[in-house]
Structures are given as C-alpha cells and as structure tokens.
Amino acid sequence: MTFAFRAFALFAIGIVTGGCAGQIGPAAMADGPVPLARDEAGPKLAMFEHILSSYFEADIVNPPTVCVAEAAGAGTERLPEDDEAALMERFAGLAPLPRCVERTSGIRDEATDEPAMLFVLNGFRCDSAVDCSAISSYRFGDTRSDTVFHRAHWSGGRWSFSSDSRVIAE
Secondary structure, three states, X not given: OOHHHHHHHHHHHHHHHHHOOOOOOHHHHOOOOOXXXXXXXOXXXXXXXXXXXXXXXXXXOOOOOEEEXXXXXXXXXXXXXXXXXXXXXXXXXXXXXXXXXXXXXXXXXXXXXXXXXXXXXXXXXXXXXXXXXXXXXXXXXXXXXOEEEEEEEEEOOEEEEEEEEXXXXX
C-alpha cells in the first residue's frame, strides 16, 4: 500500500467515523491546549481543529509535512499569523503554510521536496452567531481529496460539527 493511499485511507476513516459525530476525541484533548472548539468567537479555528483532529489522531508512520490554508480565488492564502500559530500549538505536526509549496509535481515540502499535505477550507461563512459552514478538502502531493461539507453549531459551551461528502461540480 502506497503512503499516499494509506494517508488518504486513514483520513477518510477519520472523517467517516469522527466527522459525523463532530466531537474532538479524548486523545486530541489530552495534555494539550484548551480545545479551540470551546471558543465561541472562533468558529473558523474550531472547524480547522475538527478537520485536523481526525488526521493527527491517526497512527501514521513517517507523516508528511502538513499545512493549512483558506481558498482564495483560484489559489490559497495563509491564515492570519495568530490563527496559524494557535493551530500549530494545538497540533505539533502542523507546519506554517510557506513549507507547503505548489510545484508541477503537486504540493511539496519546501525544505525536503517530499510530498506534503495541504488542508484547505473554502467558503467559510456564518449564517448566525451560532451556525457556520464551510467546505474542506486536502491535497497530498498531486492527489486531491473529495470535498467535505461541514456545519458548525455553538451549543453547550462548544462548537459541534456535522459533516458529509459533497460533489461540488462535475
């Protein structure tokens, strides 16, 4: 089994098993910073945390460099520095966006030229103070994931999530 397939399979399993429940697993919350899902004013970071938790909780041998970005037109843009820093504090394996570069062979680690993984959040919006949504996907090297539609709802002192796969356009 290739590394790309194994990484994709583990991430897909995480989305299927953890994505629907929307709760951050105990492993993600143990011995680390307070979960971002408990910050009512930070639904976007809570959504990134929700998406990344499934990936970082998986037992991946030799994980690639992992970065996050927001969709911007036909490309991506870096999160505000404080937001990126909060996510990197939450997930030790997360790297700043400049480490993940676009090359003809796909997303690569700037330092090693190995395939890298880039999680992208697209169309984040809040319809009210307690209901938000966005679409996520990721790229690993030259492989693109399917998109996943996420809904976030603030209740009981935390953001909770529901997710489902969507085909955006054919």
